Amino acid sequence: MIDSFAAALQFAFMRNALLAGLLVSIACGIVGTFVVIKRIVFISGGIAHAAYGGIGLGYFVRYSVLPLLFAGNTAADSQRPGSWPLVGAVAFSLVAAVVMGLIQRRTTQRADTIIGVLWAIGMSIGIVLVDLTQGYKADLMSYLFGSILAVQRGELWAMLALDALIIGLVALFYKELLAIAFDEAFATVRNVPVDAIYVLLLCMIALTVVMLMRVVGLIMVIAMLTIPPAIAGQFFRDVKRAMLGATLLGTLFIVVGLWLSYRWNLTSGATIILVAGSGYLLSLGVKALNLRPGKEELDPAST
Amino acid sequence: MDGTHGSGAREVIAVQNLWAGYDGEPVLEDVDLSVRERDFVGLIGPNGGGKTTLINVLLGLLQPTRGRVEIMGLPVEKGRRFIGYVPQLVDFDRVFPIRVWDVARMGRLSRHHVLRRYSAEDDGAVARALREVDAFDLRDRPFGELSGGQRQRVYIARALASEPEILLLDEPTTSVDPRVSQTIYQLLERLNERITILMISHDMSAISSYVKTVGCINRRLFYHGEDQLTPEMLELAYQCPIDLIAHGAPHRVFAEHDHPDAEPKRDGRDGHDR
Secondary structure, three states: OHHHHHHHOOOHHHHHHHHHHHHHHHHHHHHHHHHHHHOOHHHHHHHHHHHHHHHHHHHHHHHHHHHHHOOOOHHHHOOOOOOHHHHHHHHHHHHHHHHHHHHHHHOOOOHHHHHHHHHHHHHHHHHHHHHHOOOOOOOHHHHHHOOHHHOOHHHHHHHHHHHHHHHHHHHHHHHHHHHHHHOHHHHHHOOOOHHHHHHHHHHHHHHHHHHHHHHOOHHHHHHHHHHHHHHHHHHOOOHHHHHHHHHHHHHHHHHHHHHHHHHHOOOHHHHHHHHHHHHHHHHHHHHHHHOOOOHHHHOHHHO | OOOOOOOOOOEEEEEEEEEEEEOOEEEEEEEEEEEEOOOEEEEEOOOOOOHHHHHHHHOOOOOOOEEEEEEOOEEHHHHHHHEEEEOOHHHOOOOOOOEHHHHHHHHHOOHHHOOOOOOHHHHHHHHHHHHHOOOHHHOOOEHHHOOHHHHHHHHHHHHHHOOOOEEEEEOOOOOOOHHHHHHHHHHHHHHOOOOEEEEEOOOHHHHHHHOOEEEEEEOEEEEEEEOOOOHHHHHHHHOOOOOOOOOOOOOOOOOOOOOHHHOOOOOOOOOOOO
16 A cells, blocks of 8 residues: 555656645644634634635636637637636635624624625625636536645645745744734733734635645635644644644645545545544544543533 | 822722723713722622623723723723733633743733744743742643642733733632632732732622722722722612621621621622522
């Protein structure tokens, strides 16, 4: 089985897929850790699904607007959607991040309802725009379920750039990000610009989500964003180590999932998530074994 | 230190004609509060009586609908940096992966520290604060694994690390056992030699034993800088006669002439759950 995987690595698409997995795991490990400790899984889901509106917009512009603008231009007639869907997704998810973040901050109640509504609206806009788009739509499924095996060289560079950006931003604002995750009221009293830091975090989530969409697909973005940090958080008692642990776990899940996908000809996004999910269940089991019997009863607040 | 709050001392918290609430429903009505330097004020009140609302207003987390609030003579947004805020323990997520040192160091955050690393001066202040609450040895421990009393002391250290003029504590002894609460109050008493303290609590025996001045809050604030809870105050605040027992308290809880309705019957702590 190792041999067959080594043989698979002779293919460029397989090497690209592994590199993409590693690059995505870095973003996931760092940003996902904040998602888990700040408990903003729901708003992250909202950003991810709203991003689909951007993909629809990208397709619409590429196949319905550009041909009108550049009638007869051969470049516009080529089949490939190019980077339009991804650019649309980045733009849409960033806008969704800022809008949802501000709504959550400015409204005292029903913020989760509003985010749920925006989540659905973003997704619907994407679907309607795709419906309105003429012609080539074959890549669409790849955004729902991921297509790590189809990652191009240029996309790897884009992922590397996004990783560098995320690492840089987290390094610059680490203590503020930690403070708003741990105790936002206290950070506010210390006059930390909590709203700006929060929106920054949501924007980093948006960028990570778009990267992840390529690898595991929109539907499974949240699983990949939260499972590795959730496991790491159980065993590391320090945010930086949890980030490192989550990155390593994410890489492991993607490599194993990729191998399963290759070996049995299964959808890679789904095998990756199944591996990650099994890892999570396993970690809960390990955690339960480590606890002395009855300890939970003695300390109910620890759950 | 003098146990009184003489009018010569500087006013560190000034609240005048404050109205505050949520969605147009006032929770606090016409509140006046003046806290002088080095005072140790304890406020009690029923659940839903506006204790947390008052804290939120003093911290600038809630905008009042009417009235004036000043901290150290400054508007709240500027003045709150002089407040060391000690929140309730219950809000904490125990699986949050963080060490005691990193929690205490959050006291050193400020607007001007964004984009700057913690300095040696910051580390010095954090170490001093942890030593002061006797938690320096815990500095590498995961915060979630501490006992309630230890966590409370670390929260106090975090507040002290900011070198505050005022400590503002929200129910500092909720979910810690009585022996631990006693050590926390003794710590506060010692800190009060240099820091003004405003504490909100349901623990009447503590309020009566350790604080210098007391008040009751229930929509309105009944506070006149007195050092004893009077039955009249409690009755106004709770809108029914209240039962008090001072457990070996150095201060008296009742004024000399007991109110006929305020005969001690039960512990006041569980007498008014509503």
